[in-house]
Amino acid sequence: MRLPVPRPRSLAGQLFAMQAVLIAVVVAGCALFTYVSDRAQAEGAASRQATAVARSVADAPSVREAIGTADPTAELQPYATRIMHDTEVDFVTIMSPDGIRWTHPDTDEIGRRFRGNTARALKGETFTETYTGTLGPSVRAVTPVRDDDDRIVGLVSAGIKVEAISRRVSDQVTALFGVAAGALVLGAVGTYVINARLRRHTHGMNAAELSRMHDYHQAALHAVREGLLMLDGQYRVALINDGGRELLGVSEEVVGRSVADLGLPAPLTGALLASEPRVDEVHLTADRVLVVNTSPVSGGERRGTVVTLRDVTELQSLMGELDSERGFTQALRSQAHEAANRLHTVVSLIELGRADEAAGFATAELELAQALTDQVVAAVSEPVLAALLLGKTAQANERGVELVVSRESGLDDGLLPRSLPARDLVTILGNLIDNAVDAAQGRVPARVTVTASTEGRTGPGDGELVLRVADTGAGVDPAHASQVFERGFSTKPAGPGGRGLGLALARQAVHRHEGTLSVAGADGGGAEFTVRLPLRTASGAARVPGGRT
DSSP: OOOOOOOOOOOHHHHHHHHHHHHHHHHHHHHHHHHHHHHHHHHHHHHHHHHHHHHHHOOHHHHHHHHTSSSSSHHHHHHHHHHHHHHOOSEEEOTTTBBBBOOOSSGGGTSSSSSSSSSHHTTOOOOEEEEEETTTTEEEEEEEEEESSSSSEEEEEEEEHHHHHHHHHHHHHHHHHHHHHHHHHHHHHHHHHHHHHHEEEHHOHHHHHHHEEEEEEEHHHOOOOOOOEEEEESEEEEEOOOHHHHHHHHOOOOTTTGGSSSSHHHHHHHHHHHHHOOEEEEEEEEOOEEEEEEEESSSSSSSEEEEEEEOOOHHHHHHHHHHHHHHHHHHHHHHHHHHHHHHHHHHHHHHOHHHHHHHHHHHHHHHHHHHHHHHHHHHHHHHHHHHHHHHHHHHHHTTTTTEEOOOOOBBBBTTTOSSSSSSHHHHHHHHHHHHHHHHHSSSSOOOOEEEOOOOSSTTTOEEEEEEEEEEEESSOGGGGTTTSSSOOOSSSOOOOOOOSSSSHHHHHHHHHHEEEEEEEEESSEEEEEEEEEEEEGGGOOOOOSOOOO
16 A cells, blocks of 8 residues: 655745744753852852851951950851841841851751861951851852950851752742743744745745756746746846847846836837737837737736737738738739720720721720830839839839839839848838838829939948938928838828838837938929938948848
């Protein structure tokens, strides 16, 4: 039969037992020390009292006179009895230098030899000792009696029985044990209260379980590839893993610092400081797109916030490309639909016997499409930008907006360095055109003008690429010029996918390549966005996420 192994006591229980034993030992030690100290003090006090009484008796003139009489006991015994009563000593013995008693509490002992040491007193010294005499153990003092000629004519011994001293100490010991018992009870109650609170905070776990949980916690913390950030109740960083440092771009020690002091973008800081939970919010840092989730930690009171960060920079870029491809597909579908209509028209004209008109109609359509392609390719021979502009032109046309490539455009093939990936160009120019088409749609005229050129170029690796996108929309309020690039800012109603992310992504890509993005009023009304990107060679390029240079 297998016996169950008892579960180890919880950490709080172990601490309670240890503290209870410790308090008991401390209280017992203090009580013992106090008892020993009090007894020593009591014996010292008895010794001083006996010495004072003995000297007072020895110095009394009546004692010296009585010693000189024929019967000293007759006068000294009543005197000694009165002194014993008044001074609360157990005996006062007056004796001859030979040790023969003249007084004693027990009259039968008068005339007998004194039990004790007198040699030091006969030399003129006053001393104390503990000695067992006729009355039992006592603390006594012995001092000489001198006459007017300074001769020793007698001895005086006064003492207090050890039994009386013990009674004095026992009264103090009773009070001492009462105080010790009270201290022990008070310490036990305090220890129990403190350990009950500790038990709640440790959830009844023992030391091994807490240690194991800490090891699991550390292992999980560093194994998670996503960013994990824990804030305390004052919104200070309590914990951050390696992924969180990388995603937030913080390299120095940030534990203990407030979130507001980390230098993060204002929208992201606001999300981290919010008291309500955030679910799958998209935020931008200097070079990343993050999905942020926050969850408050509470246990009767707000204890902090758990934040998870997920990097979707590459995913967002791919989604941008996918949106562009989807737009191209829709444009092709529309063009196919239009081409089918035109083909039906040509077939119908032929069936009606109007071959010349059918040929003229088909030639005009081909010339129009070729003219648009020739215009774009002539202005921008860079294949990525040319394909993007052709696709966006078809998209804009479907929405009733004319997209025009200005005559000032001029961009040769192979001009763009490897440090400027096509994906980033699609992100920048595609989002600017989409924003411009949204602004111009429904206006009269509805036009978007795109300019792509270079400035300051004298040789390979210098100059800058300039992209301008102007629209005939309502323009940008100068008061909002600094906010228009923030995530979530938009003057249009939110759609199913949300608004206010395109311009923020474009600015992020521009900043990643150390460029600038600005907005101003267009000549014909509306807004004009200008992008300036340095045309650096691959050797001078900055590294971008994903390892590209």
